[in-house]
Amino acid sequence: MITIRLPDGSTRSFENPVTVAQVAANIGAGLMRAALAGRVDGQLVDLSTAIDRDVDLAIITDKDEEGLDIVRHSTAHLLAHAVKELFPEAQVTIGPVIENGFFYDFSYKRPFTPEDLELIEKRMAEISKKDFAVTREVMGRDEAVAYFKGLGEAYKAEIIESIPASETLSLYRQGEFVDLCRGPHVPSTGKLKVFKLTHVAGAYWRGDSKNEMLTRVYGTAWTKKEDQEAYLFRLEEAEKRDHRRLGKQLDLFHIQDEAPGMVFWHPKGWALWQAVEQYMRQVYRDNGYQEIRCPQILDRSLWEKSGHWENFQKNMFTTESESRDFAIKPMNCPGHVQVFNQGIRSYRELPIRYGEFGSCHRNEPSGSLHGVMRVRGFTQDDGHIFCTEDQIQSEVLSFIQLLQKVYKDFGFEDIQYKLATRPQQRVGSDEIWDKAESALRNALESTGVAFAVLPGEGAFYGPKIEFHLRDSIGRTWQCGTIQADFSMPGRLGAEYVAEDNSKQVPVMLHRAILGSLERFIGILIEHYAGALPVWLAPVQAVVATITSNQVEYAEKLVNTLKEKGFRVNADLRNEKINYKIRAHSMDKVPYQIIVGDKEVSSHTVSVRGRGDKDLGVMTQEALFTLLQQES
RNA sequence: GCCCAUGUAGCUCAGUGGUAGAGCACUCCCUUGGUAAGGGAGAGGUCACCAGUUCAAUCCUGGUCAUGGGCUCCA
Numbered sequence: 001m002i003t004i005r006l007p008d009g010s011t012r013s014f015e016n017p018v019t020v021a022q023v024a025a026n027i028g029a030g031l032m033r034a035a036l037a038g039r040v041d042g043q044l045v046d047l048s049t050a051i052d053r054d055v056d057l058a059i060i061t062d063k064d065e066e067g068l069d070i071v072r073h074s075t076a077h078l079l080a081h082a083v084k085e086l087f088p089e090a091q092v093t094i095g096p097v098i099e100n101g102f103f104y105d106f107s108y109k110r111p112f113t114p115e116d117l118e119l120i121e122k123r124m125a126e127i128s129k130k131d132f133a134v135t136r137e138v139m140g141r142d143e144a145v146a147y148f149k150g151l152g153e154a155y156k157a158e159i160i161e162s163i164p165a166s167e168t169l170s171l172y173r174q175g176e177f178v179d180l181c182r183g184p185h186v187p188s189t190g191k192l193k194v195f196k197l198t199h200v201a202g203a204y205w206r207g208d209s210k211n212e213m214l215t216r217v218y219g220t221a222w223t224k225k226e227d228q229e230a231y232l233f234r235l236e237e238a239e240k241r242d243h244r245r246l247g248k249q250l251d252l253f254h255i256q257d258e259a260p261g262m263v264f265w266h267p268k269g270w271a272l273w274q275a276v277e278q279y280m281r282q283v284y285r286d287n288g289y290q291e292i293r294c295p296q297i298l299d300r301s302l303w304e305k306s307g308h309w310e311n312f313q314k315n316m317f318t319t320e321s322e323s324r325d326f327a328i329k330p331m332n333c334p335g336h337v338q339v340f341n342q343g344i345r346s347y348r349e350l351p352i353r354y355g356e357f358g359s360c361h362r363n364e365p366s367g368s369l370h371g372v373m374r375v376r377g378f379t380q381d382d383g384h385i386f387c388t389e390d391q392i393q394s395e396v397l398s399f400i401q402l403l404q405k406v407y408k409d410f411g412f413e414d415i416q417y418k419l420a421t422r423p424q425q426r427v428g429s430d431e432i433w434d435k436a437e438s439a440l441r442n443a444l445e446s447t448g449v450a451f452a453v454l455p456g457e458g459a460f461y462g463p464k465i466e467f468h469l470r471d472s473i474g475r476t477w478q479c480g481t482i483q484a485d486f487s488m489p490g491r492l493g494a495e496y497v498a499e500d501n502s503k504q505v506p507v508m509l510h511r512a513i514l515g516s517l518e519r520f521i522g523i524l525i526e527h528y529a530g531a532l533p534v535w536l537a538p539v540q541a542v543v544a545t546i547t548s549n550q551v552e553y554a555e556k557l558v559n560t561l562k563e564k565g566f567r568v569n570a571d572l573r574n575e576k577i578n579y580k581i582r583a584h585s586m587d588k589v590p591y592q593i594i595v596g597d598k599e600v601s602s603h604t605v606s607v608r609g610r611g612d613k614d615l616g617v618m619t620q621e622a623l624f625t626l627l628q629q630e631s
Numbered sequence: 632g633c634c635c636a637u638g639u640a641g642c643u644c645a646g647u648g649g650u651a652g653a654g655c656a657c658u659c660c661c662u663u664g665g666u667a668a669g670g671g672a673g674a675g676g677u678c679a680c681c682a683g684u685u686c687a688a689u690c691c692u693g694g695u696c697a698u699g700g701g702c703u704c705c706a
Contacts, residue, residue, distance in 0.1 A: 201634070209633065367702080368703080584667095
C-alpha cells in the first residue's frame, strides 16, 4: 500500500506503484490535462515518474512558478529540436531558462539570421502541433558520451565528459530529437504553445572569451498568451523610458563618435546633474565628510605602487610628457591617500572622511559601452574613510543609514543588501579578514535588514557590501558599495601615530552611494520615465502666455521665480495655448503656469500640474509656496 | 575585445545602380487663439568615413569608425 499526501494535507492510497500522471488523473481529469510535472518530497520530477513508496506529492501545473520554468526549459528543447531539423549540421550545446524566457546556444558554420529565426519559430510551432511525447531515458556517463559522439554532438559529449563517470544521466526524447537534460520536462510538445524567438547574439562556449563564439538564440515563453502579450508590452514600455531615447527627446545629453563612452551634457541635463551633485555635496557636509579635489593625471609610479599599473594597464588611458608616463586616473583612492599622507596623522583625528566628485576615466572595451550607463569617462560620489580597525563597524553602520536616507530622497525604497566575502585570490591574513567580514556583517545585522552573502565575491583587498536598488519597473541596479581595504593604505605609505606612539597603517573604507553619477542619472531618468520630481527637474515650470498681451506680466513673473531660485522658462511664442501645453507636457515639465488677461488683471496664475492635473487659479504667493514645498 | 545587426535632414523613419523623400522640429507670413498639434510658404542632406567594382555607387564588394542587442570584463 502506497500513501500519497497532497499539498492540502489529504492523502490517497494506491495498491501498486503509480506514476505522477496517474495520481493526477485519479484526482481529476482537469488536473491531468493541466499537469506539467510533479514535486515528490520536494524534488521536481516528470509526470511519468513512478512512485513506489509513501511520499508528499504536488502536481505542478501552469499556475505554479515551477510550471512556468518547466515550460520555458522545454521550449528551449523545442527550439533545439527545430534547429536540428532545419540545420542538421548545427550542434547543440546548452539551453537554460533565464528571466522571462530561455536561450539555446548552437555551434553552426554561420550565425543564424533574423530570417532563420522566423523559420525556426515556425518549425517550433509545427513540432508543438504534432504533440510528440517527451520521454525520459537513463544512460551511464560513458555510454552517453559515446552516444552523443555518435550523433556528431561534440559539445554535448564534452559537457558529459566533465560529469563524474559514476553518474547516471537522463536523456529526453521528443520525436527524432534527443537531448541530455536533468529535466523535468512537459509530457508532450503540445503543451508548448506560447513562445516567441526574440533575438540572436554571440556567446562564448562555456562563457570563456578564449573559446569559440557560438550562436545564441533568445526566446520568451509563457503558459498563457495574455502573459506573453503583457511581457511584450512591458518591453515596449521599458523601451519608451530608455534613458538614451529620453536623453535625446528631453535634450539632456548626447554622445558622439569623436568621444565614445563620454557624455556631452546639455544645459538641461547639466541642471539635473547639478541638482544631484549639490544634494550630495550637502550630504557630505552634513555627515562629517570633507570635500577634496585631486589631479586627473598622475605619474605611472603611483599606479605601480597601488597595483593598478600591473592589473589594469590595458584599461587605463595613458599619456606621456618629457619621457614620463602618466595615467588619467581610473579611480580616486590613490589621490585621497596622498592628501591623507600630508603631515603627520594622529589617531585622535580618525576617522578622517574625504569625499570627492571624482572624475575618472577607464578605457572600457568598446563592446561594453551603453548610453550613460556604461561609459569611459565618469564621475563618482567617491569617498574614503581612514579609520582604525575598531572603527570599521560604526562607520559602516552610519554609512548604511546614510545611504538609506539618500536613496529614499531619490525615490528608491526597495534596497537589496549583499555581503561579498573573501575571494580565493586575496591579500591579508585570515585574522584580518575574519575581523573585517564580521565588522561588515555586524553592521548589516544591527540595521536589521535582510542581506544575502556572496561567498568569494569580495575584492582582493577586502570584503564589501553591495547595495542594489529596485526601480519603478522592477529592475535592480547596483549603485552603492562600501569596501574595507587593508592593502592600499600600506602600499601607498599611509600611517598614523597611535595612542602608544607606534606608527600604524589605517584601514581605508572605499564607499560610494550613487556610484557613477552618469549611470545614476541614467537610472533616475528610467525610474521616473523622464518625469523627474520638481527638485530634480531641469525645468521646474514654464510660464506660458495665452496671447501677446500677457508678455510683460509673464516675463516679470519668470524673473521673480528665477530670483527665488527656481528653474523656470517663459513660453511667449505666437502659438495657441493648446500647442504650448502639448509641447511642455511632452517635455515632462512639472508645472505649466498659464497666464491670460484674467490672470493679469487679478494678479494670479492658472497652474497645471504634470499629468493633466488642473490646480486651478492661485495667487503668485501660493505658486511660490507650491514650488518651494517640492524643491 | 568577440559575434550579429544597424548608420539617409536637428528628430523619427521611407527609398533607389542613373541629380534624394515623408512627418515632426526650424525660419518667414497669416492668425491673438483659454488647458495636449490653427493655416500657408520656405530653408535644410558629400545618404558615417576610406578604398574597390561600374560609363555611373547612397544602393554592390572590402576595410575603418560609431551605435544597438548579446558574450567577456567592470579595480
